[in-house]
Amino acid sequence: MTPLSRSQMAWRAAQDIDNGWYVNLGIGLPTLVSDHIPPGREIVFHSENGLLGMGPKPQPHEVDTDLINAGKGLTTLITGGSFFHHADAFLMIRGGHLDLSIMGAFEVSEAGDLANWTTEDPSFPPGVGGAMDLAVGARRVRVLLEHTTKDGKPRIKVKCDYPLTAAHCVSRIYTNLAVIDVTPEGLIVREIVEGLSFDELQQKTGARLTLANDWAPLVPKLASTATH
């Protein structure tokens, strides 16, 4: 059994983004998603610091220090994009105008509760950024996370232990082992990496899983060595 690489996880999430969607990608792993949009789909990426139509990192000759993304890295604007101020950027987020927000997570509960803003580490002050706004406001919230912590503890749980970002917001979970939907009937497994049984997946998960009748193997079409 080979877990998905970070790029493969991003690739998998990218497959589910429809043509024409307005999408916000969280800082870190989710930003890789934009590199894997299937050909022929036109997606408009939103950045909470006031951009629609955010493009890839600039080539050296394109660098403009006034043009950054939410992670404060340099970025570009594609043709058709626009600039606006922060209150409008968050009106878009909070008002349900985004089709999709993809975020990282520390933990997700079986009810779709999301914990991704603080581990309450006392060694530095907490920060929340736009995480709560995105979790509450986007039409769909999907998360990308490693299925377990580094020491093998589940991140998908009956109840989150870390402080919540928002309750009942996540609808789909992409991990390095599986694709899981959060439904009124609980967590439904749609895809599992090859070589891992459902029982083994359940053992790595802190909440009860149900295998979908039409489940499929999770086969990344991207070489696992692909990095970013």
Place this chain on the structure above:
Amino acid sequence: MTPLSRSQMAWRAAQDIDNGWYVNLGIGLPTLVSDHIPPGREIVFHSENGLLGMGPKPQPHEVDTDLINAGKGLTTLITGGSFFHHADAFLMIRGGHLDLSIMGAFEVSEAGDLANWTTEDPSFPPGVGGAMDLAVGARRVRVLLEHTTKDGKPRIKVKCDYPLTAAHCVSRIYTNLAVIDVTPEGLIVREIVEGLSFDELQQKTGARLTLANDWAPLVPKLASTATH
């Protein structure tokens, strides 16, 4: 005794507008105020349909049917002006960003209550427009009105009989007979037209007046035949 003409009333109100003020002029009589700004003062006129820097009526070659004022008459934009949408236009009004709103009135009370939106005439439906927003939001609200009704009844009263637009909002009243300030000590007469005694003015007024120590004759510097 000669009461002020409408143009003279507008002229008098214009004298009290300082250089650099942002000013909204109500529909009707108040719109005449912009014709009488003393030379050397640069005033920025606001219109609630999304203009700052509103200019005079267009010359025939300047007519643009996409450029109207709050009264839906054709207007112009002076150099330095800008366009914005209705929510921003009323943010400016309600948020105290206008130095002055000059409005017409049916009645004003001694407490500065304003009634200028409906006479409850059952023969047509009521309309409020932006009157309540302006009355509540501008830093200063001043009104222009005939001192009495056509049949000689006072329009300045202890209490308004018509439905209120807003309470405690008017700070200065310009009539065809006098200039009166609304203060915590009541109505203070600053100026009276020549040939009218304070007692005569009091008789035409429905609330108690006090004559300011430094009161002055109200002498229009504009010929009474000036019309608009």
Place this chain on the structure above:
Amino acid sequence: MIDKQVDSIAAALAGIRDGATILSAGFGAVGAPDELMDGLLEMGVGDLVVVSNNAGSGKRGLAALIDAGRVRKVICSFPRTDDPRAFDAAYKAGRIELELVPQGIISERMRCAAAGLGGFYSPVGVGTKLAHGKEVREIDGKSYVFEKPLRGDVALLRAHRADRWGNLAYRKSARNFNPVMAMAAELTVVQAKELVALGDIDPECVHTPGIFVDRVVVV
């Protein structure tokens, strides 16, 4: 590829149903989506609630819908503009309901809906007839009335320029209610004077970003 352009008024209005709440832009005749409103009449929908600053003028657009008995209720700040005979007649006959809202509160209530908020406290109308029945609350020594979000099923707009993503630019005072209504409806439909190439509207000067727009028809 994203292409929000549709090729007819009928296609632009497809799916609008009886009972819909329509946000109809414009201030008087300026910036008003006349052809789309005429299209509503033609498609035959009724029992409409129309949110608009004014309640129609002359014999077309909203006035024609009112004359045809298609409008159950108007939410506006000032029903009577130039030649308000259609509304006046319906109002006198008791055939139409009027919700009168101060002009800045109509736009703010739509923005509130657009921004995903549950309501706000406004100083406008406190102690007046228009606050009757509304919750009043004192905050830091000042009185406010509680205002709820106002959302449309459909917004009908008029823009000067549009591109295939639905980015819009308006002209002068024809902007008025258009940007706010664009954000506050489930379905946002625009009649544009001109369709321009993507990128022709300066990214610094897009008045309504395409995220708020569903359909564009050139009129």
Place this chain on the structure above:
Amino acid sequence: MIDKQVDSIAAALAGIRDGATILSAGFGAVGAPDELMDGLLEMGVGDLVVVSNNAGSGKRGLAALIDAGRVRKVICSFPRTDDPRAFDAAYKAGRIELELVPQGIISERMRCAAAGLGGFYSPVGVGTKLAHGKEVREIDGKSYVFEKPLRGDVALLRAHRADRWGNLAYRKSARNFNPVMAMAAELTVVQAKELVALGDIDPECVHTPGIFVDRVVVV
């Protein structure tokens, strides 16, 4: 004649007092009024409350004010940006207060103040630690927390172009918090890269109308 230009940073900041609430624009370093913040340090004011998305980076601007012990409290969404050593040290030493507010709620609370409203109901943070102590209200079946307006005594902005009326245009993502903060303070001070003639900023593309601006200094 209206002329909001002043000829020095000191003149731009004149009158700002100890204890003031400062709205400091920018997202990270982009669109941040560095020279004005440096000027605050130089003029010696202290006991400041600073509203800013981040809590300073490196050794200048807000970070320098914090290092010098001039900042009593920071209201922000994300204190730690690139090189947050000044804030981290002050926070660990208990020398500074932190009010953490979700990014969209900081901007909305400032807009609320700018718009003359008494507060609003927000769906953000419901059921989380950041809603502790806040009123929760159910509206149409959904829970909201009550958020109050956030007003500044002073807003410090950075613009690309300004004219003598104080009309402003920003560049790209340097717009960020600038237009909202411009509207939400008693005194709004702008450092602009360039002063242009009145009318050079297209009336259709003024990002911040001069009505919100008090002073402009070219830096």
